[in-house]
Amino acid sequence: MPKVSGPVFFRYKQRYKLHKVKRTMWTATLFALLYALSVADSAANSMPALYTGNHVLTTVTSPWSRPQTEIYAASPPQGQEHGPTSSDSGTESLHTKPTPKLHNFPKTSLAESKPLQQSTVSVANVQYPTLTSKLLNCSTRDKKKPEPTIVPSGYVLTSDDQGPCREQCRCYANKADCSGRLRGRILYIPQLPSSVRILDFSHNSGLMFQRPPMFHKGFFENATRITDLDLSRNDLTYLEPEAFDLMPNLTHLAIEFSRGVTYHTVRFLASLPSLRNLHASGWNLGTSLKNAFAGIHSNLEHLVLRRSNIEGTLNMTDIAPLTKLKSVDFAHNKIRVIEPDMFPFLKVIDLSWNLLSNFPRTCMGNVSLFPRLFTLLLRENEIERMTFEDVICLPDLDNLMLFLNPINFLNENAFSNERFPKLKTLQITSTVKYTLIEKQAFQNKALTYLNLRQSNFDFGSSATNPDAFGKCSNLSHLVLDGNNFRGVDEELFFQYFGNLNHLETFSLRSGYISTVSQRMFGNFLRLTTLDLTDNKVVDIPDGTFDWLTNLSVLFLTENSITVVKESTFSKDTRERLTILSIARNPFSCSCDLLWFRAWLASNTFMFTRRGPDDYTCQEPPGIKVIDFFVAEQSCMLSREMSLLIVITCSIFVLVLTPSSLLFRYRWHLRLLLFEASRGRDDVRRRHLEAENFDYDVFVSYASEDLQWVRRHLMGELEDHLGLRLCVHERDFIPGKNIVDNIADCVGSSKKILM
Numbered sequence: 001m002p003k004v005s006g007p008v009f010f011r012y013k014q015r016y017k018l019h020k021v022k023r024t025m026w027t028a029t030l031f032a033l034l035y036a037l038s039v040a041d042s043a044a045n046s047m048p049a050l051y052t053g054n055h056v057l058t059t060v061t062s063p064w065s066r067p068q069t070e071i072y073a074a075s076p077p078q079g080q081e082h083g084p085t086s087s088d089s090g091t092e093s094l095h096t097k098p099t100p101k102l103h104n105f106p107k108t109s110l111a112e113s114k115p116l117q118q119s120t121v122s123v124a125n126v127q128y129p130t131l132t133s134k135l136l137n138c139s140t141r142d143k144k145k146p147e148p149t150i151v152p153s154g155y156v157l158t159s160d161d162q163g164p165c166r167e168q169c170r171c172y173a174n175k176a177d178c179s180g181r182l183r184g185r186i187l188y189i190p191q192l193p194s195s196v197r198i199l200d201f202s203h204n205s206g207l208m209f210q211r212p213p214m215f216h217k218g219f220f221e222n223a224t225r226i227t228d229l230d231l232s233r234n235d236l237t238y239l240e241p242e243a244f245d246l247m248p249n250l251t252h253l254a255i256e257f258s259r260g261v262t263y264h265t266v267r268f269l270a271s272l273p274s275l276r277n278l279h280a281s282g283w284n285l286g287t288s289l290k291n292a293f294a295g296i297h298s299n300l301e302h303l304v305l306r307r308s309n310i311e312g313t314l315n316m317t318d319i320a321p322l323t324k325l326k327s328v329d330f331a332h333n334k335i336r337v338i339e340p341d342m343f344p345f346l347k348v349i350d351l352s353w354n355l356l357s358n359f360p361r362t363c364m365g366n367v368s369l370f371p372r373l374f375t376l377l378l379r380e381n382e383i384e385r386m387t388f389e390d391v392i393c394l395p396d397l398d399n400l401m402l403f404l405n406p407i408n409f410l411n412e413n414a415f416s417n418e419r420f421p422k423l424k425t426l427q428i429t430s431t432v433k434y435t436l437i438e439k440q441a442f443q444n445k446a447l448t449y450l451n452l453r454q455s456n457f458d459f460g461s462s463a464t465n466p467d468a469f470g471k472c473s474n475l476s477h478l479v480l481d482g483n484n485f486r487g488v489d490e491e492l493f494f495q496y497f498g499n500l501n502h503l504e505t506f507s508l509r510s511g512y513i514s515t516v517s518q519r520m521f522g523n524f525l526r527l528t529t530l531d532l533t534d535n536k537v538v539d540i541p542d543g544t545f546d547w548l549t550n551l552s553v554l555f556l557t558e559n560s561i562t563v564v565k566e567s568t569f570s571k572d573t574r575e576r577l578t579i580l581s582i583a584r585n586p587f588s589c590s591c592d593l594l595w596f597r598a599w600l601a602s603n604t605f606m607f608t609r610r611g612p613d614d615y616t617c618q619e620p621p622g623i624k625v626i627d628f629f630v631a632e633q634s635c636m637l638s639r640e641m642s643l644l645i646v647i648t649c650s651i652f653v654l655v656l657t658p659s660s661l662l663f664r665y666r667w668h669l670r671l672l673l674f675e676a677s678r679g680r681d682d683v684r685r686r687h688l689e690a691e692n693f694d695y696d697v698f699v700s701y702a703s704e705d706l707q708w709v710r711r712h713l714m715g716e717l718e719d720h721l722g723l724r725l726c727v728h729e730r731d732f733i734p735g736k737n738i739v740d741n742i743a744d745c746v747g748s749s750k751k752i753l754m
Contacts, residue, residue, distance in 0.1 A: 171196060179230075180204040189222045198228040202254075205235050220246050232256040232279075241267045250275055257282030257307075269298045281306035281332075289318035296321050304329040316341040330354070331377075340369045347372055352379035352401075359383065359392075368393035380404040384433075387411050392419040399425040407431045407455075412438040417445055427451040437464045443471040451479040453507075459496060460487030466495040475500050476526075481509040490519040498523050504550075507531040516540060522547045529553040533581075536560055542567040553579040561585040562618070564596040574599075580606050583614030589628040590619075591635035601626050667700060667754045695726040698749035700742075 165171040168186045169178040176196045178186055180203035189201065220243065223229070227249050236258035244250060251274050259282065269275065278300055285292060285308045300322050310333040319325065320341050327348035335354040340361055349370070351360070356378065362369055373394055383405040397420055407428060413419075415426060423446055435456055442450060450472070457464055457480070469475070478500065485493075485508070497503075503524050513535040521530070521544070528550050537559040545551055546569070554577060561582060569577075587593060600612055607615070615625040662669065697717065701709050709727065717723045725731075726749050732741040746752060 165190075165192065174198060176200070178204075189220060191222050194225065197226060199223055199226045200230045202230045202232040202234065205233065217242050217245060219243060223247060224249075226250060228252040230254040232258075234258060239268050241271060244268050245271050247272070248274060252277040254279040255283075256280065259284050266292060266296065269293075269296050269300065273299055275300055277302040279304040281308065283308050285309060290315070291318075293319055293321045298322055299324055301326045303327070305333075306330070307332045309333070310335055313337045313339055315339045316343070331379075340364075342369050344371060346370055347374040348377075349373065349375070350377040351381070352377050352403075354381050356381040356383060359386070359388065363391050363393035366391070366393070368395055370394060372396050375399040375401075377401045378405065383407060385409045385411075386414045388414060388419060394419075395421060397423055399423075400427070402426075402428045404430045406433045408433040408435055410435065410437045410441040412440055413443060414438075414441045415444050415447070416440075417443075420444060420446070422446055425449040425451075428455055429453040431455045435463070437468045439465040439467040440470045441465075441468050445471065445474055447472055447475055449477040450475055451477075452483065453479050454482035457483040459483065459485050460492075466492065469496060469500060472500060474502055476502055477505040478503060479505075479507045480511065481507055481531075483511055485511040485513045488513070490515065490517045493520045494523070501525065503527055505529045508535070509555075510534040512536055514538065516544055518544050518547060521545065524548060525550065527551055531555040532559070533557040534559075538562070540564070540568050543570065544568075546570045546573050548573075549576070552577060555579075555581045556585070557581045558584045562588040563592045565592065566595045577606065581614075583607065585615075586618035587615065587625055588619050589617035589623060589625060589630075591630055593625065593628075594630065594635060597625055597628065693748055693750045694724070695731075695745065695749040696723040697751045697753050698726045698745045699728075700752060700754045701728075 165176055168190060169176045169192070171177075171193060174195055175198040176192050177200045178189065179200045180186065185204045186201070187204070189199075192199070217240065220226075224246050226247060229247070229250060229252070232254050233256065236255065239255070250272055253272070253275060256279050266280075269278070276299065281304055283305070285305070289305075289310065298321070301324055303319070303322065303325060306329055308330075310330065312335070314330060314333075314335045314337070316339060319328065320343075323345070325343060325346055327350075328346065329348075329350040331350050331352040331354070333354055335351065336356065338351070338356070338360040342364070359378075360376075362373075370393075374396055376394070376397060376399070379401055380403060383402065384407060386402075386407060387409065388411075400415075400420070400423060405428075408431070415423060423444055426442070426444075426447060426449070429451055430453070433456060437457065478497075488496075497506075501523055504526050506524065506527060506529070509531055510533070513532065514537065516532065516537055518541070521527070524530075525548070527548050530545075530548070530551060530553070533555045534557070537556065538561065540556070540561065542565070545554065551573070559582075562585070564582060589597075600607060600615060604612055612624060612626040617623045617625060617628055620628070699709060699713065706729070714725060714727065718725055726745040728741075731745065732738070733744075
């Protein structure tokens with residue numbers, strides 16, 4: 001048999017090695033699985049178990065390590081049952097979970113226990129026996145704290161009774177998620193690690209809390225350390241006043257969207273002295289809050305009653321017992337009128353999405369009903385006029401929001417310092433209707449942020465007074481997106497905003513602005529951000545933004561800009577800008593755009609959104625600005641220089657051609673002009689008809705040709721040919737006007753020789 005060598009031998013050798021490695025791996029895997037199965041069988045038959053309330057601790061002995069402790073999920077104590085769970089959730093052991101967690105080994109001892117029940121769990125397609133237990137009546141006693149033990153499941157067991165969450169819940173640091181969104185409904189609160197302070201028990205829709213014995217005083221006995229509790233969307237119909245007695249540390253409680261709950265339910269507030277925040281949106285409180293909080297003296301600071309079917313008049317006297325309230329939220333109701341009351345600590349009132357037609361009353365005589373009110377939210381009501389006929393007593397108001405109100409009139413000094421001495425933020429957006437603005441409507445030296453987005457202001461008409469923003473000397477942020485700037489030239493623009501020299505952010509998106517100039521923005525020396533997105537700007541004059549020495553963010557997206565030249569932005573301006581967006585403009589990709597293409601390619605981080613991908617050519621279409629190509633030879637001369645050369649050549653041709661013709665036929669033209677001016681045509685015609693001429697030829701010549709005429713022409717024509725010549729020096733009558741002499745000779749000659 002011939003010896004195999006060379007490449008063939010090498011391939012056979014490699015295949016043999018690979019086959020050998022695979023066979024070794026499969027053999028090792030099989031032995032490992034068989035050994036694990038035998039260890040599990042011995043553990044099921046011989047190891048003792050400890051019940052810690054939520055888990056069974058079993059000891060596993062392996063020949064290659066010291067005794068180890070395994071954790072298995074235990075069933076709940078008698079009398080409490082699981083809600084619907086997945087089919088294998090009751091048999092899956094915790095050691096099958098891949099994510100390691102840290103817990104402490106509990107100080108426990110074995111008391112009475114029922115026999116352990118075996119079941120199986122599938123891991124890597126191999127069936128292993130696992131243990132579940134129903135251990136009852138367990139007790140604990142102090143023992144010496146063991147050292148932390150790393151178990152096969154990846155858990156670290158130490159002291160302080162911190163075990164992993166039950167299967168129905170999931171723990172994250174100090175939070176336990178036992179909501180029905182996780183693994184189905186839960187009808188009881190399982191024991192939790194002692195570190196848990198936040199409990200989410202929402203979306204357990206089968207939890208119909210009713211009167212005892214089903215909902216008893218000890219329902220929260222496993223949640224005594226909880227400070228934040230969420231019981232929302234549980235179809236609650238009743239809350240026992242003493243239900244929360246075991247939760248002295250509870251500070252935040254959410255019981256939202258339980259339509260069966262009425263105002264009688266809030267009696268539990270009396271047993272929660274630590275409660276500070278109550279979210280009770282979606283309750284069926286009827287049309288008013290009368291008697292809802294009567295006789296309750298609570299430390300509650302934040303109350304949320306959204307979508308609670310409150311209609312008509314809201315009498316704030318109904319919540320007067322809650323004397324320490326700092327914020328109250330009545331949004332998404334049907335409130336038309338507010339009857340206020342004295343709330344000395346109230347800082348935030350949210351009345352958005354109601355039916356208010358007037359600004360709420362804030363005074364009782366000259367006394368403020370809300371002396372510490374900081375934020376007032378009146379979004380999407382039915383307020384039409386901001387005339388403020390009543391006195392406004394809001395000495396500490398900082399933030400006023402009036403989104404989506406049909407406001408059609410802002411009178412003079414509507415938001416003055418006298419009415420709002422500390423107002424810093426004012427938002428009047430999407431007013432829906434055409435709005436009339438009187439002079440100094442926004443005059444307020446405290447105002448720093450003004451948002452008038454989509455307010456239907458027409459800055460090009462007489463409806464908006466040019467002095468509307470007068471005396472807003474400290475305004476630093478102005479938003480005017482979606483308003484109409486048609487017909488506003490640079491002078492009118494300067495009248496509106498020229499005095500706002502503290503402005504730092506100026507947004508003018510979607511305003512139909514067609515021109516920009518240094519005059520318009522040159523006074524905003526503190527401006528850092530300017531947004532002119534979605535306007536009609538065609539050209540950016542050189543140096544428009546060079547005076548804005550603090551400008552770092554500039555948006556010119558979605559305009560009609562075709563060319564950006566090197567002179568558009570000075571070198572200092574280009575170095576100062578950190579964000580510049582000129583995307584989605586109809587660029588004309590020609591020699592004029594070569595400089596911008598190079599700038600775009602070298603500073604892609606500066607150009608926002610998708611960078612160069614947002615910059616495309618309109619001509620030629622479908623090409624990115626960064627990819628278009630123009631031959632260098634065709635760009636050697638600038639467009640202006642080429643145009644100048646063409647114009648110069650055209651003028652030269654147009655001037656030179658007629659001049660040459662005039663010089664060539666100057667004598668003919670002189671004669672024609674002379675005859676036309678003297679009217680000699682009739683005389684000559686009569687001579688021609690009668691053939692009565694004194695001369696045969698009139699000789700017209702230049703003075704420098706006189707010698708040639710005398711020596712050659714006259715001798716040739718008169719001596720040899722016998723013609724009669726009329727010559728200036730010989731035949732003109734002395735003393736007679738030369739023009740008349742020429743005319744007489746021309747009229748008396750048959751021919752003219754020039």
